[in-house]
Amino acid sequence: MEQKKEQTPAVVEVENLDIPVDTLSEQLHFTVPANSKVSLLLDNKSITMGFPNLAFSGGRDSRIKIQYQEALFDAEGRKANRNEWRNKTMKGYYDVVVSDGGKQRVFTPLWIRVFRYVKIEIETRDAPLEIHDFHNLYTAYPLKENAEFLSEDPELERIWDISWRTARLCALETYMDCPYYEQIQYIGDTRIQALISMYVDGDDRLAKNALSQFYNSMQPMGLTKSNHPSSNSQIIPPFSLIFISSVHDYFMLRNDHEFVSTFLPGIRFILSWFLSKIDDTGMLGPLPYWNHVDGGTPEFREGSPPGITEGGSAHMTLLLANTLRHAASMFSYFGYSQEAENYMVLADNLVERTKKTCFDQKRGLMAETAGKKVFSQHTNALAILSGAFDSEENERIARQIMTDESLAQATLYFNFYVFQALKKAGRGDLFIESLDQWKYFLDKGFTTFPEHGLESRSDCHAWSSHPMYDLLNITCGVEPGSPGFQTVSITPQLGSLNAVQGTTIHPFGPIITTYKREKNGKLNCVIELPEGLNGTLKWNQSDHKLISGINKFVLD
Numbered sequence: 001m002e003q004k005k006e007q008t009p010a011v012v013e014v015e016n017l018d019i020p021v022d023t024l025s026e027q028l029h030f031t032v033p034a035n036s037k038v039s040l041l042l043d044n045k046s047i048t049m050g051f052p053n054l055a056f057s058g059g060r061d062s063r064i065k066i067q068y069q070e071a072l073f074d075a076e077g078r079k080a081n082r083n084e085w086r087n088k089t090m091k092g093y094y095d096v097v098v099s100d101g102g103k104q105r106v107f108t109p110l111w112i113r114v115f116r117y118v119k120i121e122i123e124t125r126d127a128p129l130e131i132h133d134f135h136n137l138y139t140a141y142p143l144k145e146n147a148e149f150l151s152e153d154p155e156l157e158r159i160w161d162i163s164w165r166t167a168r169l170c171a172l173e174t175y176m177d178c179p180y181y182e183q184i185q186y187i188g189d190t191r192i193q194a195l196i197s198m199y200v201d202g203d204d205r206l207a208k209n210a211l212s213q214f215y216n217s218m219q220p221m222g223l224t225k226s227n228h229p230s231s232n233s234q235i236i237p238p239f240s241l242i243f244i245s246s247v248h249d250y251f252m253l254r255n256d257h258e259f260v261s262t263f264l265p266g267i268r269f270i271l272s273w274f275l276s277k278i279d280d281t282g283m284l285g286p287l288p289y290w291n292h293v294d295g296g297t298p299e300f301r302e303g304s305p306p307g308i309t310e311g312g313s314a315h316m317t318l319l320l321a322n323t324l325r326h327a328a329s330m331f332s333y334f335g336y337s338q339e340a341e342n343y344m345v346l347a348d349n350l351v352e353r354t355k356k357t358c359f360d361q362k363r364g365l366m367a368e369t370a371g372k373k374v375f376s377q378h379t380n381a382l383a384i385l386s387g388a389f390d391s392e393e394n395e396r397i398a399r400q401i402m403t404d405e406s407l408a409q410a411t412l413y414f415n416f417y418v419f420q421a422l423k424k425a426g427r428g429d430l431f432i433e434s435l436d437q438w439k440y441f442l443d444k445g446f447t448t449f450p451e452h453g454l455e456s457r458s459d460c461h462a463w464s465s466h467p468m469y470d471l472l473n474i475t476c477g478v479e480p481g482s483p484g485f486q487t488v489s490i491t492p493q494l495g496s497l498n499a500v501q502g503t504t505i506h507p508f509g510p511i512i513t514t515y516k517r518e519k520n521g522k523l524n525c526v527i528e529l530p531e532g533l534n535g536t537l538k539w540n541q542s543d544h545k546l547i548s549g550i551n552k553f554v555l556d
Contacts, residue, residue: 001172002142006050008135009042009118012085032059032122032129042118042134043085046447047460049114049169049179050139053106059129060101064122067094068115070180070448070459078455082116083445090119092180099129112139114169114180114460116447141171146510147200148503149471156471159438163468166448167196170462174229175210178451178458186227187214187239188292189462191246192416195469198253199478202505207250208259214243215266222273223289224266235289238316240270241323248326251333254507255484261334267327268339274320275346282353284320285311293319296452299374299408306368314358314368315379321350322386333483351388359388365400365407376408377401381421391426398425402434411452412437413463419470428474428493438467476502476513481535488535488546490527508533525553 011024017038019030024040032038047070054066071079072088097107113136122129149160170176174185175193194207217228219235224243226236244267251260279285292303293315299306307313324347332340358367360375366383368374380401384394398421401407410418419431441449449464450456472478474493481487485506490513494500498517503510509530516524527537528550537544539555 001139003050004138006044006048006136006138008133009044011040012043013041015039028131028134030131032062032124032131034124034126034128037121037123039119039121041085041090042120044116044118044136046165047114047116047169048136048138049112051108051137052113052115052118052134053108053137054097054120054134055104055106055132056099057103057105057130057132058101058127059099059124060127061125062099062122062127062129064097064099064107064120064129065094066097066107067119067121068092068113069117069119070115072117079459080454081445082447082459085117090117101127104132108137112172112179112183116459139172140168141173141206143168143171143197143201143203145200146202146503146505147472148501149468149476150501151497152499153432153497155439155442156432156435158442159435159467160471162438162442162447162449163196163465164200166460166465167193167200167462167468169448169460170465171197171206174213175206175462177227177463178461180460181458182227184227184230185210185213187224187236187243187246188226188413190214191242191249192466192469193462194246195249195253195473196465199469199472199504202507204250204254204256208256211243211247211250211263214246215263218266218269222269224270226290226292236292237274237287237289238291238293238319241274241319244270244323245326248330251330252480252483253485255486257333257484260330264331264334264336267330271324271327271343278350279311281312281357282349283312283314283317283357287311287313287316291316294378294411294414296411297376297378297408297414299368299376300378305376305379306374310369312357312369314354314366315376315382317350317354318366318379318382318386318388321347321354322382324350325387329483347386351383351386355383355388365397365404374408375404375406377410377418378408378414380407381410381414381418384421384425385417394425395427398422398427398430402427402430412449412461416463416466416470419466419474423474423491423493426493428477428491429495431470431474431493432495432497435467438464472502472504475500476504476515477538478502478504478511478513488529488533489538490535490546491538492523492525494523506530506533521556523553523555525551525555527551527553 069092071082169179175190176183177186177189217225223240226234226239291308295303305315324343328340328343448460451458451461477491481489500515502513512528514526535546
């Protein structure tokens with residue numbers, strides 16, 4: 001793990017201690033008289049993680065309470081602007097230390113603490129207590145920010161930076177969904193985290209470890225746990241499908257196919273469970289367990305799409321179809337052509353039956369069920385990704401799901417899939433225009449991105465950091481052109497941006513993409529590929545060959 005000593009957080013409020021706040025912020029060194037009670041509120045200005053250290057002397061039997069929180073709460077229990085601390089209270093976990101009266105004692109907890117705000121409350125007995133120092137030993141997996149994204153929009157750079165802090169604070173010896181609460185590696189979060197790690201750092205060790213951990217969590221019925229390593233056995237069937245897509249991500253991004261091939265038996269096992277659930281309608285029937293796909297969407301009860309308990313969920317059927325296509329590409333590569341063909345036929349059939357049953361001709365959208373009462377961004381994004389429509393329909397539906405506010409709206413997490421659908425539909429330009437949720441957090445004092453919205457439980461949640469990946473993958477347009485990232489395919493979708501520079505990390509070295517739109521509408525492209533890598537630049541339905549080194553184009 002990376003470890004580094006951080007500066008002492010700024011003291012913003014003091015009670016019952018006759019020392020100016022500014023003085024304490026310069027050096028947290030003070031003495032609490034005997035038989036006294038004092039408290040201090042500290043603001044680190046950004047959320048951090050690690051092992052706090054409190055150094056003190058004397059004050060036998062003094063009680064020191066150190067409380068940690070990502071944000072403070074007002075009288076109504078709301079967090080609101082994270083920069084605001086006046087008239088707010090501290091909640092959350094805490095440590096209690098009782099002094100033995102000795103000199104130069106240092107307390108540090110046995111496990112990480114996560115905080116922006118820290119409250120230190122001290123109650124002395126018959127002897128004064130001297131506080132020497134309080135600081136944090138920042139601890140996290142040693143990811144390096146080797147990639148870069150620059151544009152004329154400064155808010156995008158702030159989103160990039162906050163996404164990176166979010167991703168960093170959700171990684172120790174495994175990925176974590178969030179550092180303050182569960183601290184568990186969940187499949188839904190991990191897929192996004194692994195893509196960020198490989199695109200931004202180039203380090204794939206946590207990604208490989210995660211795939212192995214989830215594979216080892218396989219249950220006898222044919223599904224993985226939703227999270228692992230953990231002592232529970234929570235089952236979220238959609239996450240088992242996302243696990244397969246995560247293997248496919250790694251298959252495309254790394255030339256490590258001996259490792260990938262070890263997962264094929266488990267992929268068969270997972271898919272056989274789902275295929276056994278297809279009923280006479282040709283779609284998935286009722287599904288057991290908790291089929292969480294996106295929390296925070298009111299139309300999706302407890303995070304599950306309509307049709308889960310009754311059968312006939314368009315969302316889950318299309319997710320299965322899309323996963324079957326990912327599996328087919330891997331099985332075909334490894335020589336299992338008959339299985340690959342079977343998976344593709346099954347995917348086509350699932351898409352066809354779902355479209356016949358749930359597509360609403362009047363609205364021109366896929367409904368959640370045959371009743372056609374609920375429509376969502378989620379399921380129409382999956383319809384695009386699973387190949388339900390031709391390119392013209394893809395483009396129309398991409399525009400519609402981003403403008404029709406009557407649709408059930410995706411939250412921060414599922415927007416990862418919505419944005420990928422925009423990219424596939426050739427409307428990645430809409431991605432840049434769809435970052436209002438993230439820009440809103442900039443105005444509300446967030447230093448990491450939350451689980452859902454302003455009043456989320458977790459202020460730092462890995463799945464909300466995907467814009468960092470999206471800026472490289474969608475805006476700069478960098479993705480593998482063939483398995484193992486042996487070639488690159490670059491399809492820039494700049495949206496309203498006129499000047500963009502991005503650096504994406506490839507196993508051979510950095511891929512540097514520079515785009516500048518001229519007043520005449522032409523696009524100047526400079527693409528630098530590392531030695532040994534070639535590929536294709538795609539623009540306006542034309543392909544341009546890319547070779548190792550510097551490639552320059554002026555595109556209409």
